[in-house]
Amino acid sequence: MSVQTPNWIRLVLQATAVLAFSSTVHAQGTIKIGEINSYKAQPAFLEPYKKGMELAVEQINASGGLNGKQVQLITRDDNANPGDAVRVAEELLTRDKVDVLTGSFLSxxxxALTDFAKQKKVFFLASEPLTDKIVWQNGNRYTYRLRTSTYMQVAMLVPEAAAMNKKRWAIVYPNYEYGQSAAATFKTLLKAAQPDVEFVAEQAPPLGKLDAGSVVQALSDAKPDAIFNVLFAADLAKLVREGNTRGLFKGREVVSLLTGEPEYLDPLKDETPDGWLVTGYPWYGIKTPEHEAFLKAYQARFKDYPRLGSIIGYSTIMSLAEGIKKAKSTDTEALVAAFKGLQLMTPFGPITYRPEDHQSTMGAFVGRTKNEGGKGVMVDFRYMDGAKFLPSAAEVKKLRPAD
Structure with missing residues (x-):
C-alpha cells in the first residue's frame, strides 16, 4: 500500500526547492558593468565601440563568465554633458547596483567621472577620453585609463614632424580639454625637438561648430609651412573640404591626430588628402594572430569591419574581465590593487596598466593617408608601442598627486 504525502509536506518541499533554486541563482549572480558615454553626440566612434563591448561580453559569458558569474553590461548616454554623466553614474550605482564603472569619450x-570615482570611492576604467589629466594632474587611486593618451599619440608624431624641418607651424584644434591638451603638448614637444620652430597661427573653434571658411582663411593668411590638426568627426570633414577647395594643403605638410581612424577617414572618401602624417587604425593591413582572431570574430558577429572604437570597446571589457579575475572580486580595493601592473592581450598585442600612473601601454598606428580609388586608407604604417612614449615613474611623481 502506497503512502501519499500529505499536502502540507508537499508544499513545504516545494517551497524549500524554490528557495534553494533562488539561493543558487543569487549566489551565482551577475557582475554588472555600468558604462557611460556620449552615444548620441559621437555615434561614428561609439556605435562600433558598443559593438566591441558586446562582442567581449558574449565571449566571456560563452566561456563561463567571470569567477562563475555571468557579465551584464548596462549602458547609459551622458548627453555629452559632464553634469548628466555624473548624475547617470550615481543612478548606475544606486539604482542599477553596478559593480564597476567604465566609459566616457569626451575628455x-x-x-568629471574621474572626480566622481574619487569622491564615491568606486572603481572607474576610463576607456576612451584622451586628456592626460585623467592619469596625471587629476589622477586618483580609483581611476585607470585604457586608451593611448594625447601625450602618447603626439609624442609618436613629433619625431617625424621635426624631421620635416618646417619652421612655421599653424595649429587647429577643438576648443575643449582634449584639443587644448593636444595643442599644448605638440608645441612643447616640437619646440624641444626643434628649438627654432615658430607657431604662427592657432585656430580653436568650439567642438562641433567649425566655421570652416573663416578658419581655413585664417590659416592660409598665416602662410605656415606646415599644419598640426586636432579636429575630428564632422569638424574634420568640413576642414578637409574647405581646405581642398581653397588649396590650404597644397605644398604643405599636415600632421593630424586621429585622422587615420576609419571613423573619421572613411567619410572623407574621394576628398581624402594624400600624405598627411596621422595616427589611426589600418584594420585591413594588421596581420598579427591576435588581431586576425579579433577581426574574424567581429566580422562574423556584425557583418562589418571594425573601427578603432571596436578595439577600444572590446579591450575595455577584456581589461575589466582580467582585473576581476585577478582580484577574484569586484570589491573596489581589490580591483585597485589588481589593476596595478595588470597585463593582458588585446587585438593590438599585450598591454600593461602601469602602477605609477594607472595608464595602459596600449599603442597606436602611425602612417600616411592615401586616396586610393576614392577611398581613404593608411599606408606606410607602423605600430608604436605605448610604453615607449610615456614619462618615467620619477617624472610621473612630479605630475600626479599622491594617492
Missing part, C-alpha cells in the same frame, strides 16, 4: 566628461 571633460572623463575628468
Amino acid at each position: 571633460h566628461i572623463g575628468l
